[in-house]
Amino acid sequence: MRIRAWAIACALLAFPRASAAQVSPFSLDAVVAADGDSGSQVVRKATTWIDVFGAARLAEGLDVRARPIVYRRSFDGKWQTQIYELALRYERPGQVGIRFDAGQFPSPLGLSLLENRPDVNPVISQHSTLYLPVPRFEPGTPMTFLLAASYPLGAQVTASGSRWDARAAVTDSSPVRARPFIGANGQPRLANVILGGGVTPRAGLRFGASFAHGGYAGANEVRDSSSGDRDATVGQVEGEWAFGYTRIAGEWLWTRREMASSDASVDGGWIELTQTLSPRIFTAARYDDQKTEWTMATGAERYEGYRRVEATVGLRLAPTVTVRASYLTRKGYVVFFWDDQLLASVVWARKFK
Numbered sequence: 001m002r003i004r005a006w007a008i009a010c011a012l013l014a015f016p017r018a019s020a021a022q023v024s025p026f027s028l029d030a031v032v033a034a035d036g037d038s039g040s041q042v043v044r045k046a047t048t049w050i051d052v053f054g055a056a057r058l059a060e061g062l063d064v065r066a067r068p069i070v071y072r073r074s075f076d077g078k079w080q081t082q083i084y085e086l087a088l089r090y091e092r093p094g095q096v097g098i099r100f101d102a103g104q105f106p107s108p109l110g111l112s113l114l115e116n117r118p119d120v121n122p123v124i125s126q127h128s129t130l131y132l133p134v135p136r137f138e139p140g141t142p143m144t145f146l147l148a149a150s151y152p153l154g155a156q157v158t159a160s161g162s163r164w165d166a167r168a169a170v171t172d173s174s175p176v177r178a179r180p181f182i183g184a185n186g187q188p189r190l191a192n193v194i195l196g197g198g199v200t201p202r203a204g205l206r207f208g209a210s211f212a213h214g215g216y217a218g219a220n221e222v223r224d225s226s227s228g229d230r231d232a233t234v235g236q237v238e239g240e241w242a243f244g245y246t247r248i249a250g251e252w253l254w255t256r257r258e259m260a261s262s263d264a265s266v267d268g269g270w271i272e273l274t275q276t277l278s279p280r281i282f283t284a285a286r287y288d289d290q291k292t293e294w295t296m297a298t299g300a301e302r303y304e305g306y307r308r309v310e311a312t313v314g315l316r317l318a319p320t321v322t323v324r325a326s327y328l329t330r331k332g333y334v335v336f337f338w339d340d341q342l343l344a345s346v347v348w349a350r351k352f353k
Contacts, residue, residue: 025057028352033118035345037328042335045077049118053085063089065105083181084151099158104181107150108169108194109210111238111251112270116149119349122247122274122284123312124326129253129270129288135304135333137257137264137294140223142187144216146268146290147234147253148178152192165208166197174216174232176255176266190215190229196236204242211235216257230258245276264294268306284312292333306332310343322347 029052036046050070055063067085072078087103106113112127114120121127130149154171172189173179179187192214200206216232238251250271256263268290276282288308296302308330316322326343 026054028052028054029350030352031117031119031347031349033345033347035124035324035343037341037343040341041337041339044074044341045072047074048072051117055089058088061091061093063091065089081182086181095161097160099160101156101158102154104151104153105156107148107152107171107175108156108167108196109175109212109234109236110147110253111208111240111249112147113149118345118347119322122272122282122314123286123310124324124343124345125308125310125328127270127288128290128306128308128332129251129268132290132306132333134266134290134292137292137302138222138259140221141230141259142177142217142221144174144176144232144257144266145178146255146266147175147236150175150178151181152179153189156194163200164197165200167195169194171214174214175212175234176232176257177216187221188215188218188229190218198238206240208238209236210238222260224260227258227260232257247274248272249274259294261297262295264292266290266292280316282314282316284314286310290332304333306330308332320348320350322349 031049031051033049034046037044048071051067052069053067055065057063065085065087066083068081068083070079070081073080083104085105087101087105090100092098110129112129115122115127116130129147130145133143133145150173152171152173154169156167156169158165158167160166171192171194174190174192175194192212194210194212196208196210198206198208212234214231215229217230219228222230233256235254236251240249241247248271250269252269253267255266257266268288270286270288272284272286274282274284288306290306292304294302308328310326310328312324312326314322314324324345328343329338329340331338
């Protein structure tokens with residue numbers, strides 16, 4: 001916590017002209033959501049999500065941003081409190097716009113992270129990309145994900161034009177591993193470099209790609225520490241196309257994670273379609289696919305796969321309230337059969353100015 005607090009304090013001191021007297025614009029929005037299921041052969045608790053985001057202007061182009069959340073996890077029903085974002089953002093508009101983030105901010109890699117909130121998620125379940133732990137391919141390695149719902153500590157610079165964008169960041173954890181802001185479990189801080197960019201050929205159509213490399217597990221966390229820290233490499237492509245009342249989006253990731261004697265590969269991604277039928281009614285569907293492959297100590301090749309499909313109908317009862325109903329089926333790492341279930345959710349979202 002001391003290292004994190006010191007880094008954020010340094011970022012604040014980097015802008016000495018900002019003062020309390022200059023704070024005037026302020027924005028706040030809040031989301032409260034709950035969902036439950038029926039029919040699953042796997043025990044799943046009802047979830048609750050309370051999410052608040054606020055930003056305050058410190059000076060021209062300079063904001064401080066924070067996003068605390070409280071949620072009840074579906075797999076064990078335990079309540080958790082976290083801070084997803086606590087950072088400074090400086091923006092300079094122009095023909096080439098520049099943005100600089102410093103502190104705790106959303107991972108610069110991954111399209112799915114942009115939907116990590118119930119009001120912007122078109123279906124009910126959260127992205128398996130972000131929350132489904134992949135098999136432990138080596139005894140003693142920490143829990144990882146295809147792409148974790150990560151909000152690391154670091155710094156990022158983004159540049160953008162009318163048809164392109166590019167970014168570079170240095171963070172204290174790998175995109176495949178989540179680092180909690182509250183209740184940190186002592187995982188080491190391992191430097192990672194992340195690069196990314198995209199092109200927008202026309203309005204509503206964008207293609208992007210990202211790359212990341214750095215440590216994901218420290219030598220003191222693995223059973224065989226003689227090989228030192230373990231690195232992970234991530235390559236990612238994404239696309240989004242919105243036209244009329246239709247939106248198609250998806251991404252695919254290739255990841256390699258070092259083991260004591262070889263590498264494990266965890267690849268996968270998702271694609272989703274959202275269709276607005278009327279001002280109040282919409283439908284959505286998402287398909288997830290993941291696979292993990294590695295060589296065991298015995299020399300045997302191991303493969304584990306995961307697939308999930310969800311189809312949703314949503315109704316906006318009011319500008320602030322949306323209800324959804326879904327059919328979901330999955331076959332995966334833990335559930336080795338197709339598990340069918342029905343889900344329902346209610347989401348309240350409001351912006352305060």
